Amino acid sequence: QVQLQESGPGLVKPSQTLSLTCTVSGGSISSGGYYWSWIRQHPGKGLEWIGYIYYSGSTYYNPSLKSRVTISVDTSKNQFSLKLSSVTAADTAVYYCARVGAVAGTPFFDYWGQGTLVTVSS
């Protein structure tokens, strides 16, 4: 069974860059067929899709975050990463990584990490 695990600093200072990594086990990112996504949830609020990446490096980002987001993949480590620049308190959230597949051209989100809380504060 595929498992995803987020890791990274739980506290980031305003104006700095938030960096998180998602480690995938039970399946290889480089085998293809899946996109690897980041989603966040502000405290007590709903979910927000941030973006995703294919193993080849193709990316798609939420237009509202696109100017500050970079998602990258390291197939040798079976990991993908999120960088969010110029953070403010509004970026305080639980960040989730998830797998996105497709069957007969129909996309689906299936496996999710447990999430990691990132607080932006000085």
Added chain:
Amino acid sequence: QTVVTQEPSLTVSPGGTVTLTCASSTGAVTSGYYPNWFQQKPGQAPRALIYSTSNKHSWTPARFSGSLLGGKAALTLSGVQPEDEAEYYCLLYYGGPWVFGGGTKLTVL
């Protein structure tokens, strides 16, 4: 900005049936929006239930079903169990970006 709207809260009795809906500010939701549905319980990550309108994951209980209803995506729970009390989110595809609905808090009472 695209907005996806769900009922903020619904209440259902154990054993009853309830339908949650998901509307798009751009117009009628069709199969091309590939609606996904997720369940989230407090302190837990979301769990995928339905994809592409009506397809279930291998772990999705049979009492959950998805459909299109009156221009919206819909999630129906039949024979509701106490453990179905949770927040439910829909997710729609806009030809590039995905947008989540605001969530429906389902109370089983």
